[in-house]
Amino acid sequence: MSRAATLRDGWLHATGTLTAVRVPPPSRVDRGVAGTAMVLGPLAALPLAAAAALVVAAADLVDLPPLATAYVVLLALALGTRAFHWDGLADTADGLTASYSPARSLEVMRTGPVGPAGVVAVVLVAGLQAAGLMAVVRHDHAWWAVGLLVCASRAALAVACVRGVPPARADGLGATHIGAVPVVGAVATLLVAAVAVAFAGQALGSAVPTLVGLAVMVAAVVALLVRCVRRLGGITGDVLGAAVELSFAVLVLAAATA
Template structure:
């Protein structure tokens, strides 16, 4: 990939996944889109840093663990425009709609949230906040939220790996579906597991090192289960499905680190 195309991929990843202002990519094709999805966790580093600082600051001020967890995850949501949470709600509404594929996709396209989407959103946020509360109370909230936020974005490369179809002929899903080489997607997951283990093996207080790879595996398993369901039910991925995968992966990773 040329430096210009790589720069486009970075701008696409940062501009799509965060509120950090960047110039628009000059070219968006499948190679640029695939690289952007693979760069998802790097683009999300500012979100993870902000969340870690919120946890560290709240802990230093002696704030209740529940409030600290809610503030940290709220900062991540604001820093990503609530994009993934919206995708989670829309995906839940689509999966809960009629078994007619076209109708389910139409429900997801509307953008308003029905009871299924709202309930799924609330339950997922409760799991995330509850798990992070446990990690904060145990003294390792900073590493837990940083790892979980980045693991959630790592799963984007899996959801966009070659062989995964798009549910629609247009939209973000059509642009990124099947755009990431399988070896790149596998390497992203393995690298995430290694780095998570190294972070937890450091001098900072926290769980045993092996909980890092377990958290990565849990996040990937949750996102893969959702991805499989969406491919069978909807015929492939959409931008909403990608966001939903990020949120369920974050929830699963936090649970693994708080258990």
């Protein structure tokens, strides 16, 4: 497959998987296409970023309270992803607390209904995101800062799928993607994310807090990966969703201090 075809299929795969935007299916999905899709995650999230920015701008026009604006942004993002990442966060929390047996934990993540740990994880992370957004949307240029942070949070996918990270099982949606991103691809994605968060921070008053937030985001994702590899023997597609939501929470909290 040519490089152009891989990029095209990677873009279609990323957009179709990470958002609710309807696009033609890729001609094929192999390791190369899957890795490219994870690298393109921040760019594939542009429709979500636009929706979040539009919500913030519209809320400012009608003087919607900041907390209400924050929750409408989260609602728009959940609808724009079919709550895909939230499901991954809940399943990951349930799996990590279900049993000391990796096999049992993976079975819970695959088939089990949302349990207490999953509910608590979703409520806490959503609450942290809302708290951070509530402070961010008070700024004059919050609309495009929020959009940039949405895109930057998807850099977590390239970090989580970098070569060397093992899949917890051979099947499932995540198996093709995990370990498929070259180190150079993950670094390039993080550099793009750094530019995005720097512009977002500058719009809010200072780029330093958001850049620090990006570093904390990477550390949080790595900590999640280490925990899952030790506990489950690897990671799954659910862990990728958990990484995205955790990353967005970290970034908006950091932006709240800008």
